[in-house]
Amino acid sequence: MRRVITAMMAAAAGLSAASAQDAADVFGERAMALALNSQCAMFTDSQSAVLEASFLQARNTLLRAGTHPGQLDAVQTDIQREAARKPCNAPEIITLRETVLSAYDAYSRRLRQEFPGGTFGWSARRPTGFETPEWLIHQDTGTVQAGIARIDGANHLAITIPGSGDFTSAVMILRDPAREPGLYDPTLGGMFAMPEGAEWVRWSAPDYAMTRVWASGRLDADTAMALSGSQEEAQESFGYRFGERALEAVLERDPREAVRIDFLNRRGERVLSHYFEIADFAAAMAFLRAGEDRAAAMGATEGGATR
Numbered sequence: 001m002r003r004v005i006t007a008m009m010a011a012a013a014g015l016s017a018a019s020a021q022d023a024a025d026v027f028g029e030r031a032m033a034l035a036l037n038s039q040c041a042m043f044t045d046s047q048s049a050v051l052e053a054s055f056l057q058a059r060n061t062l063l064r065a066g067t068h069p070g071q072l073d074a075v076q077t078d079i080q081r082e083a084a085r086k087p088c089n090a091p092e093i094i095t096l097r098e099t100v101l102s103a104y105d106a107y108s109r110r111l112r113q114e115f116p117g118g119t120f121g122w123s124a125r126r127p128t129g130f131e132t133p134e135w136l137i138h139q140d141t142g143t144v145q146a147g148i149a150r151i152d153g154a155n156h157l158a159i160t161i162p163g164s165g166d167f168t169s170a171v172m173i174l175r176d177p178a179r180e181p182g183l184y185d186p187t188l189g190g191m192f193a194m195p196e197g198a199e200w201v202r203w204s205a206p207d208y209a210m211t212r213v214w215a216s217g218r219l220d221a222d223t224a225m226a227l228s229g230s231q232e233e234a235q236e237s238f239g240y241r242f243g244e245r246a247l248e249a250v251l252e253r254d255p256r257e258a259v260r261i262d263f264l265n266r267r268g269e270r271v272l273s274h275y276f277e278i279a280d281f282a283a284a285m286a287f288l289r290a291g292e293d294r295a296a297a298m299g300a301t302e303g304g305a306t307r
Contacts, residue, residue: 115280133151
């Protein structure tokens with residue numbers, strides 16, 4: 001495994017030596033733990049989800065640094081072959097399990113976590129129980145605020161932007177991987193410019209391979225203003241929430257891509273578009289779910305103790 005990790009470090013030219021070492025080590029260790037878990041069933045679903053998120057975060061770091069996806073896939077395949085030769089009761093496997101469980105326990109206790117991206121990342125935090133609505137996972141591009149918002153006791157994928165919002169609907173535009181399996185550069189190598197305010201977008205959905213997911217509803221004015229932080233400034237804001245299909249679509253896309261949100265008028269015409277970066281959204285979701293699972297487990301334990 002050391003040989004292939006060293007090769008990854010050499011390919012990650014966009015990182016410092018220390019950062020490349022860290023990302024490559026985490027990638028290799030988490031890939032080994034995931035492979036062993038598939039054959040030895042060492043972790044719960046929640047623990048496995050956090051392990052997968054940590055693996056993806058390291059993978060995404062290496063991808064953003066320039067490592068080719070095919071090389072990472074080859075490394076993971078080599079690690080899986082190595083894991084298949086190990087018995088589940090081997091001392092190093094038991095040690096690895098204890099290390100992962102210790103890391104999971106510490107991870108699930110954190111109240112906040114930052115997940116950097118190429119240009120924009122995500123801030124995640126546990127619910128406070130005092131604020132509603134509130135962002136639990138949040139990205140602010142300077143115009144769009146996007147993420148997971150807790151509204152009336154439930155979590156929703158939501159977006160807000162400033163303005164009066166004289167629109168009738170919003171639709172999320174993502175690349176359709178069935179029609180375009182690879183990343184798509186909307187500038188075609190710099191031949192075309194991105195719209196003003198979206199110059200940072202490197203990869204997005206092509207016109208010939210788009211998946212559209214419609215908003216499930218519009219946020220009321222007070223909720224939109226609270227999430228956008230515009231109440232104190234007495235500025236207008238509007239926003240939309242999206243359903244489970246949209247959430248799964250974002251989780252399934254490449255972290256280097258951007259999601260486009262189109263705002264439509266009553267004739268169904270696009271009159272405004274904004275973007276947010278996918279980045280390590282999957283890892284942020286795993287962080288949030290780990291805290292929820294821990295809280296549920298503690299609640300069950302306390303409930304059992306009172307009976």
